[in-house]
Amino acid sequence: MPAYITKRLLQALFVVIVVTLLVSYAIRLSGDPTAMLVSGGAAVTEQDLQNIRAGLGLDQPFHMQYLNFISGVVKGDFGKSFFGGTPVWSLIAQALPATLLLSFLSLILSFVISIPLGIHAAVKSGSWADQIVRILSLVGLSFPNFWLAIMLVLIFSIKLEWLPSSGFLAYSGLVLPCLTLALILSAVNVRIVRSAMLETLSAQFILVSRAKGLKDRVVLYKHALRNCLIPLLTFVGLQFGDLLGGVVIVERVFNWPGMGSLAFDAISSRDYPVLQGTITVLALLIVLTNLVIDIAYGIIDPRIGRK
Amino acid sequence: MASSQTKSRSFFRHTPLELILGILLTAGMVLLVVFSDVIFGTKADMMDLRARLLPPFVSLNHIFGTDPLGRDVLARIAAGGKISLIVGLLSVTGATIVGTIAGLIAGYFRGVADMILMRIADVQLAMPFMLMALTFIAIVGPGLPILISLMIIAQWVQYARLVRGLVLSLRDREFIQSARAIGVGRTRIILVHILPNIIGPIIVLMTLNVANNILLESSLTFVGLGVDASIPSWGGMLADGRTYVQSAWWVSVFPGFAIMFTVLGLNLLGDWLRDYLDPTREK
Numbered sequence: 117m118p119a120y121i122t123k124r125l126l127q128a129l130f131v132v133i134v135v136t137l138l139v140s141y142a143i144r145l146s147g148d149p150t151a152m153l154v155s156g157g158a159a160v161t162e163q164d165l166q167n168i169r170a171g172l173g174l175d176q177p178f179h180m181q182y183l184n185f186i187s188g189v190v191k192g193d194f195g196k197s198f199f200g201g202t203p204v205w206s207l208i209a210q211a212l213p214a215t216l217l218l219s220f221l222s223l224i225l226s227f228v229i230s231i232p233l234g235i236h237a238a239v240k241s242g243s244w245a246d247q248i249v250r251i252l253s254l255v256g257l258s259f260p261n262f263w264l265a266i267m268l269v270l271i272f273s274i275k276l277e278w279l280p281s282s283g284f285l286a287y288s289g290l291v292l293p294c295l296t297l298a299l300i301l302s303a304v305n306v307r308i309v310r311s312a313m314l315e316t317l318s319a320q321f322i323l324v325s326r327a328k329g330l331k332d333r334v335v336l337y338k339h340a341l342r343n344c345l346i347p348l349l350t351f352v353g354l355q356f357g358d359l360l361g362g363v364v365i366v367e368r369v370f371n372w373p374g375m376g377s378l379a380f381d382a383i384s385s386r387d388y389p390v391l392q393g394t395i396t397v398l399a400l401l402i403v404l405t406n407l408v409i410d411i412a413y414g415i416i417d418p419r420i421g422r423k
Numbered sequence: 424m425a426s427s428q429t430k431s432r433s434f435f436r437h438t439p440l441e442l443i444l445g446i447l448l449t450a451g452m453v454l455l456v457v458f459s460d461v462i463f464g465t466k467a468d469m470m471d472l473r474a475r476l477l478p479p480f481v482s483l484n485h486i487f488g489t490d491p492l493g494r495d496v497l498a499r500i501a502a503g504g505k506i507s508l509i510v511g512l513l514s515v516t517g518a519t520i521v522g523t524i525a526g527l528i529a530g531y532f533r534g535v536a537d538m539i540l541m542r543i544a545d546v547q548l549a550m551p552f553m554l555m556a557l558t559f560i561a562i563v564g565p566g567l568p569i570l571i572s573l574m575i576i577a578q579w580v581q582y583a584r585l586v587r588g589l590v591l592s593l594r595d596r597e598f599i600q601s602a603r604a605i606g607v608g609r610t611r612i613i614l615v616h617i618l619p620n621i622i623g624p625i626i627v628l629m630t631l632n633v634a635n636n637i638l639l640e641s642s643l644t645f646v647g648l649g650v651d652a653s654i655p656s657w658g659g660m661l662a663d664g665r666t667y668v669q670s671a672w673w674v675s676v677f678p679g680f681a682i683m684f685t686v687l688g689l690n691l692l693g694d695w696l697r698d699y700l701d702p703t704r705e706k
Contacts, residue, residue: 131546142558258687260638262645263679274669361553365642383561395558402551
């Protein structure tokens with residue numbers, strides 16, 4: 117078991133290094149941002165430009181810039197925004213909770229939707245209800261998330277005028293972005309629950325608990341459901357990168373002030389330190405989530421670690 | 424057992440609806456897009472400023488209405504689908520070729536090649552595509568070549584892993600051993616005896632990935648990091664239409680359906696094919 121954890125830790129570390137290297141290299145590809153910084157039209161001497169470059173650490177070779185960036189990240193220092201000099205970390209500290217809140221609530225809501233549907237589809241496997249769940253799940257998988265967002269706004273904010281279409285001003289502003297993400301997540305999760313449940317239902321202990329005369333609800337939700345949660349959680353871990361990718365796009369549609377909006381603002385103003393910090397934190401988050409789930413999985417199911 | 428008989432019976436019992444719907448949707452959308460020039464000519468780019476934001480089902484000439492510049496929405500959907508199909512097909516073809524070759528080599532010869540491939544796969548599968556794509560495209564600049572390249576780089580690993588696993592399960596089977604024993608060359612064993620036996624799962628993955636990549640392309644174009652705004656594309660139409668969603672719903676409703684029908688059609692086909700090829704599913 118310790119060997120398994122060490123192996124996963126080293127793997128995670130390697131992924132973090134590769135991701136940060138790629139992001140730093142990409143930022144470097146952008147060329148010299150100083151020309152843009154001083155594009156105000158004022159008279160600038162070559163000396164001024166060099167001072168700015170030195171101030172941003174851009175006069176150093178790539179490996180030094182990378183090492184500086186990494187040692188900063190370790191200390192929680194992501195550098196400063198090109199514009200206004202706000203520390204990147206403070207921008208991230210404002211945006212990250214909004215993104216986490218949105219992702220977490222969407223995940224919970226998707227469980228609420230997908231677990232009962234998946235169980236029902238598995239119990240009535242082959243019935244018309246199962247067929248409908250299956251088709252609905254495929255429809256959900258085929259929905260572009262940003263389009264679903266627009267359609268929900270069209271229906272609930274514009275036609276019915278029930279909910280606000282964007283922003284962070286009230287809790288009701290959370291409903292539509294959450295619903296968008298949860299519906300799309302549910303489309304995938306319902307299939308995982310269904311197939312895990314089908315496998316569990318054929319197990320001996322389910323037969324035994326039925327034979328004991330336990331109620332259907334107890335058998336399904338107390339005994340069988342537990343065995344579906346492990347594959348479901350693993351899958352959520354594997355899909356976490358996609359979830360955050362979706363969150364980024366949906367935040368953009370709803371002007372939700374999270375990491376996605378921060379990244380897009382940084383992209384449009386070419387504020388590279390902010391972009392670098394945002395992507396790095398999101399990548400760290402994904403790697404960390406997978407690590408935690410993998411290790412937890414290894415502890416719950418000892419067969420995994422021994423493989 | 425009369426396996427062909429059970430197979431054909433299960434063919435009709437197991438959701439033929441899925442297959443019929445899949446073929447209808449996919450073929451319908453592909454035909455509309457492929458023959459867009461023949462059906463609509465240059466109508467997709469024709470502006471008619473007197474007929475701006477015309478509602479749908481009012482004029483026979485503009486069944487799905489017109490956009491803010493007076494262009495026909497239906498003709499633009501047909502023309503815009505070209506980008507989606509090009510991106511979907513090219514990216515998947517590229518990733519399949521690279522991934523299949525890598526997987527065949529790693530699975531058949533094992534050794535160092537296999538080890539390197541599996542380590543690369545571990546790292547790549549942990550990388551969030553959307554975030555990396557955002558970063559690179561934001562810096563290098565949007566465009567079709569970078570978009571397709573990023574998809575190939577991100578997805579070849581899926582094919583390599585799939586193919587490697589399939590080859591591993593085949594390489595020591597009797598029919599391969601006997602081919603080896605009668606002196607068949609390695610290249611011939613791989614191409615003639617192994618490849619045809621693993622093509623099914625590869626096609627399933629390809630189908631689902633064409634659908635997935637059409638979705639990715641439209642998302643990136645929607646946020647301004649995909650295809651250039653001057654070329655008609657479904658993501659671009661939705662980005663334009665979003666501004667008018669309050670007054671002119673049709674500009675953002677119909678292109679969305681175009682994406683959804685295409686992707687749904689491919690997903691239905693891929694899903695059906697996976698079940699059909701799955702030997703454990705036969706009852």
